[in-house]
Amino acid sequence: MRIQEALRLPAEPPVRSAAPLPSAGDRPAALAFHDVRFRYADDLPYVHHGVTFDVPARGMTAFVGPSGAGKTTVFSLVERFYDPESGEITLDGRSLADWELSSLRAAIGYVEQDAPVLSGSLRDNLLLGNGEAADDTLAGVLKTTRLDGLAAKLPKGLDTLVGHRGTKLSGGERQRVAIARALLRRPRLLLLDEATSQLDAVNEAALRDTVADVSRTTTVLVVAHRLSTVTMADRIVVMDAGSVRAVGTHRELVTADPLYAELAATQFLATGG
Ligand SMILES: Nc1ncnc2c1ncn2[C@@H]1O[C@H](COP(=O)(O)OP(=O)(O)OP(=O)(O)O)[C@@H](O)[C@H]1O
Ligand SMILES: [Mg+2]
Secondary structure, rough: OOHHHHHOOOOOOOOOOOOOOOOOOOOOOOOOEEEEEEEEOOOOOOOOEEEEEEEEOOOOEEEEEOOOOOOOHHHHHHHHOOHHHHHEEEOOEEEEOOOOOHHHHHEEEEOOOOOOOOOHHHHHHHOOOOOOOHHHHHHHHHHHHHHHHHHHHOOOHHHHEEEHHHOOOOHHHHHHHHHHHHHHHOEEEEEEOOOOOOOOOOHHHHHHHHHHOOOOOOOEEEEEHHHHHHHHOEEEEEEEOEEEEEOHHHHHHHHHEEEEEHHHHHHHHHOOO
């Protein structure tokens, strides 16, 4: 099943289905930062010195840059964990300040860098954000995130205990569980802070395929730590010391931006960062 089918509910839910999914809507969201200045506290230095970029609805945008450039802070501001000191952030052309916080957060799926797995079954972990998801929706999301293979291998399938007291999941598997959890909430904007830990080839390919699939129907923003992610991004925003220094595709930036060329040659291939 493709992601479109997996995530789209029938117009008339079948009578036996449980409560409807949160009504975040299917339409992918457009996001823009306009000259955003931000610092975490009045006595701390600015982390964003006038950040400006535009992300159209649908497709994948990768954020890259040295450690401390302000990439994760972009996501924190989009979620409104903090508000900018000046400048404006808009979602679908509407200032974040004008959104009701609950509708804003319902529209966003946020997958953190070190996605935690809680104790409980794999199913519990997946349904955390939406306990009402129908079985076929869950099956579709499992397929999209390539977790169907993992579930098939586990002794009790989706009912296998994971996390602390159960089967340990690898970093790549944990992040895919977190993506699946976010997708079950049908976000219009998916924020993915890519895990920096080294992934095995199978997990790396699975994550890449998942993100490519999702970005066909959803707006996906990825803080990228891997070359395989940036090479398939529709556009890359290069951040350095709190501002955007270049935007383009991998091919364009390798020749146009020396910092990007250096990152591509070194940091993306390294374990940390
Ligand atoms: N909660 C916070 N309170 C104070 N300062 C913070 C906080 N979070 C981040 N910072 C500071 O803001 C700057 C940007 O941090 P941010 O996490 O956005 O960087 P990043 O580009 O995501 O880096 P990395 O690639 O290492 O994840 C850093 O100097 C960091 O120390
Ligand atoms: Mg970060």
